[in-house]
Every structure is written in C-alpha cells, then in structure tokens.
Amino acid sequence: MEKTVNHRAWFLVLPVLLLVAFSAVIPLMTVVNYSFQDTFGNNEFFWAGLEWFQQMLNSERMWNALGRQLMFSGIILAIEIPLGIFVALNMPKSGFWSSFCLVLMSLPLLIPWNVVGTIWQIFGRIDIGLLGYTLDMIGIDYNYTQNALAAWVTIIVMDVWHWTSLVALLAFAGLKSIPDAFYQAAKIDQASRWKVFRYIELPKMMGVLMIAILLRFMDSFMIYTEPFVVTGGGPGNTTTLLSIDLVKMALGQFDLGPAAAFSLMYFLVILLISWVFYTVMTNLDKREG
Amino acid sequence: MEWMAWTWPTATFFMVIAALLITFSILAIKFPEAPRVGVLRIETTRGDRLFITLLGSAFINLAWLGLVGPDNQPWALAVCLVWAAAVFRWV
Numbered sequence: 001m002e003k004t005v006n007h008r009a010w011f012l013v014l015p016v017l018l019l020v021a022f023s024a025v026i027p028l029m030t031v032v033n034y035s036f037q038d039t040f041g042n043n044e045f046f047w048a049g050l051e052w053f054q055q056m057l058n059s060e061r062m063w064n065a066l067g068r069q070l071m072f073s074g075i076i077l078a079i080e081i082p083l084g085i086f087v088a089l090n091m092p093k094s095g096f097w098s099s100f101c102l103v104l105m106s107l108p109l110l111i112p113w114n115v116v117g118t119i120w121q122i123f124g125r126i127d128i129g130l131l132g133y134t135l136d137m138i139g140i141d142y143n144y145t146q147n148a149l150a151a152w153v154t155i156i157v158m159d160v161w162h163w164t165s166l167v168a169l170l171a172f173a174g175l176k177s178i179p180d181a182f183y184q185a186a187k188i189d190q191a192s193r194w195k196v197f198r199y200i201e202l203p204k205m206m207g208v209l210m211i212a213i214l215l216r217f218m219d220s221f222m223i224y225t226e227p228f229v230v231t232g233g234g235p236g237n238t239t240t241l242l243s244i245d246l247v248k249m250a251l252g253q254f255d256l257g258p259a260a261a262f263s264l265m266y267f268l269v270i271l272l273i274s275w276v277f278y279t280v281m282t283n284l285d286k287r288e289g
Numbered sequence: 290m291e292w293m294a295w296t297w298p299t300a301t302f303f304m305v306i307a308a309l310l311i312t313f314s315i316l317a318i319k320f321p322e323a324p325r326v327g328v329l330r331i332e333t334t335r336g337d338r339l340f341i342t343l344l345g346s347a348f349i350n351l352a353w354l355g356l357v358g359p360d361n362q363p364w365a366l367a368v369c370l371v372w373a374a375a376v377f378r379w380v
Contacts, residue, residue, distance in 0.1 A: 007318065026293070029303060033294040045294045050359045057355035268347050275344065279331050286332065 028267075035260035052261035062262060064237070065245040066269075072241055073220040076159045080216055081209065083160065084167025088175055089201070091168070102172075105165040117229025120158040124150075124230070144231060148238035155227045155239055162226070163216060170212045174205035206284060214277040221270060242266055306343070313339050327380040338380055342373045 035052055037045040056062050087105075092098040111119075124144050126132040135142040144151040178200065186196045224243040227233070233240035233248070240248070246266065250259035313336055324332040333341070346369040353365035 029299075030293045032302070033296060033299045036296065036299060037294055039294075043291060043294075045296075047296060050354055050362060053351065053354055054359055057351065265351065268344070268351070272344060272348070275340070283331055 031260045031263055034256050035264055036257075038257050041254075048257055052257040053265075055258055056261045056265060061237075061245065062265075065240055065242050068238075068240065069221060069242040072156070072223070073217055075156055076163070076220050077213060077216055079156070079160050080164045080167050081213060084164050084212065085171050085205070085209070087164065087168040088171035089197070091172055093176070102169070105168055108162050108165050111162070113225035114229055116158065116162050117226040120154060120161075120226070121230045124154050146235050148235055151231045151235060151239050155230055158226055158230065159220065159223070163219070167209075167212045167216065170208045171205055174208040175201060178204045207281070210277065210281045210284060214274065214281065217277070218270065218274060221273070309339065309343075329380055333380055335377075338376050341380060342369075342376045345369075345372050345376065 034045075036048060036050075038048045038051075039045050091101045108116075123129045124132045124142075126136045126143055132142060132144075141147065142150045144154040182200045182204075183196065186200060191199070222243055223241060224247065227239050227241060228244055228247075231239045233244045243266075246259060246262055249255050249262060316335060322335060324334050324337075326332055349369050349372060350362070350365045353368065354362065357365075
C-alpha cells in the first residue's frame with residue numbers, strides 16, 4: 001500500500017520550531033554576533049573581526065581545557081560502558097529481584113547534578129566525609145582540594161557512580177529484547193559464555209550501546225555543575241573542564257567576545273562528534289534492518 | 290533587537306544560511322531524490338551533503354585562521370567552495 005504524502009503535517013511542528021527558536025536559535029545567533037565584537041558594557045559594541053577567534057585558537061588555556069575535557073570524557077566512557085554492560089549481564093532477568101535492581105539502579109539518575117556534587121564534596125572531605133576520613137585513617141594521602149590526582153579520581157568516581165546506571169539500564173533493555181531462540185541455538189552448538197556474549201549479546205546490544213555512548217559522551221563533554229561544586233576547577237586549574245573555563249571567562253572576567261568565540265568552537269566540536277555518532281547509529285540500524 | 294548586537298557581516302552570514310536552507314527545502318520537495326552511498330560509505334541526501342559542507346567549512350575557516358592567519362581569510366572561502374564541490378560530487 002502506498003503511503004500518502006502530506007506536507008501539511010509540517011505545520012504541526014511549528015510550535016516546536018518557535019520554542020527552539022527562542023531557546024536555542026536566537027541565543028546562538030547572539031553568541032555569533034558577540035564573537036565578532038568587543039563590549040565594555042552599556043550594550044555598546046565595537047567591531048573586532050576575527051580577533052577573538054584568533055586569540056582563542058592561540059590560547060594555551062583553551063587547548064589545555066580541551067585536553068582535560070577529552071581526557072575526562074575518554075576515561076569515564078572507558079569505565080562506564082564496560083561496567084554498565086557487566087552490571088546488565090549480571091542482573092536478574094525477571095521476577096522481584098529484577099524490578100528491585102532496576103529501581104535501585106535508577107536512584108542515582110534521579111538526583112540533581114548540584115546535589116550529587118554536594119554529596120561527593122562532603123563524602124570526600126578528610127575532616128567529616130566518610131570516604132576522605134577513612135582513606136586518611138588508613139594512611140592514604142587523599143585530599144581533593146590540594147592533590148590533582150585525588151581531585152581527578154573524585155570527579156571520575158562521582159561521574160561513574162552517577163551515570164553507570166544509565167548505561168546498565170540501556171544495556172539491560174538491549175539484552176531483554178534478545179529472543180530465547182538465540183540462546184537455545186547457542187546451547188545446541190555448545191557455544192562458550194564468551195562466544196554467546198561476543199556473537200549474540202554484543203551485536204544485539206550495539207544499537208542501545210551506541211545511544212549510551214552518545215548520551216554519555218555529550219553529557220560528559222558539557223559537564224559543569226558536579227565538578228564545579230566538588231573542586232571548583234582546582235587545585236589550580238587541574239580540573240577546569242571546558243564549560244568551567246567558559247563560565248569563568250564569560251561571567252567571571254566578563255570577556256564576552258572571547259567567550260563567545262570559545263563557545264562557538266566548543267559547539268562545533270560537539271556538533272561534529274554528535275554527527276559522527278548519529279551517522280554511525282543510523283547506518284547500524286539500516287544494516288540491521 | 291538591539292541586545293542581539295547585530296552587524297551587517299553577521300546578518301549577511303545568517304541570511305546566506307537561511308537562503309541555503311530554504312533553497313534545499315524547496316529542492317527536496319520539488320525534486321525528491323533517493324539517498325546514495327558515496328566515498329564515506331554512508332547514505333546521504335542533498336540535505337546531508339549540505340550539512341557536511343557547512344560543518345566542514347566552519348572547520349576549514351578555523352584551521353585557516355589558526356595556521357595561516359587572518360590576512361588571507363577570504364582564500365579560506367575558496368577552499369570551502371572546493372570542499373563543497375567535492376562533497377556534492379563524491380560523498
């Protein structure tokens with residue numbers, strides 16, 4: 001049966017377009033306008049041309065922040081994705097304990113970002129925090145306000161605690177969608193546990209895992225609140241990730257022009273990586289379909 | 290609109306982008322096309338190729354500014370045109 005093509009349905013999208021225009025397109029246009037001008041307040045602007053872009057491209061500060069950001073996203077993806085899959089594989093597949101695990105896993109996802117930051121900020125303190133105090137008691141030199149390694153470990157463990165559940169829940173949904181016949185066939189063929197994972201479970205989970213990687217990458221690449229609450233970007237600048245640096249520049253120093261150029265480049269990197277992920281995902285779907 | 294700090298160059302930039310989007314939307318409605326697979330081994334339509342062109346052009350301009358400097362920036366647009374032609378021909 002032929003589908004009816006009716007372009008009038010596009011009018012139904014108009015309210016969303018209007019909303020997106022006000023929440024995203026108009027602010028983005030303003031940022032583009034700011035990135036080519038200089039201001040000293042009073043809504044007075046002076047043409048600066050490509051100066052801010054050039055300054056940002058030659059700024060060691062921005063490249064360092066980008067390096068830290070890529071390292072942060074890389075580390076949390078390398079931990080959360082395998083750990084999420086491992087958790088999903090070991091969760092009960094049905095019954096009371098399955099529901100119990102699902103609810104338990106969802107709890108960290110329901111906690112607001114700033115509360116997560118506050119929890120870990122207190123948890124890691126060596127005077128009153130359970131983690132910091134315990135580590136200090138057993139003789140481990142842990143102080144996230146003074147030691148860069150301790151600060152990094154804290155923000156990474158915090159992110160893993162907060163978001164591994166999301167990966168596990170998505171992987172679990174992928175696992176649940178595999179028909180029993182696949183496992184029965186594998187059993188007849190006497191496939192090992194590893195082979196069942198490698199040739200049945202992993203390919204069937206690939207779609208949802210790509211979504212998990214995309215979501216976690218995007219979210220971690222734009223992360224602000226949690227590390228800001230815990231370390232404030234310190235000690236020194238060691239945990240100053242891109243968004244923390246951007247806010248310091250735009251609101252702390254009120255350098256609107258350089259900050260606008262910085263945020264446009266930040267936006268382009270996110271757009272590029274999201275496009276790559278999206279393309280890989282849709283092509284995987286088509287190949288499976 | 291004053292708070293948006295409009296200038297003629299940035300307004301022209303957005304008008305060009307808007308004109309491109311409108312043109313490609315009309316083209317997609319009037320002359321629908323089947324997606325094709327190019328050198329990237331992914332299915333693309335005209336709209337996808339426009340997106341790849343624009344995104345690539347942004348990076349070409351930034352790379353030119355960082356590596357060559359702002360004095361010859363218009364030449365970066367020439368590179369972008371070559372990039373656009375290559376994307377529409379082979380991607």
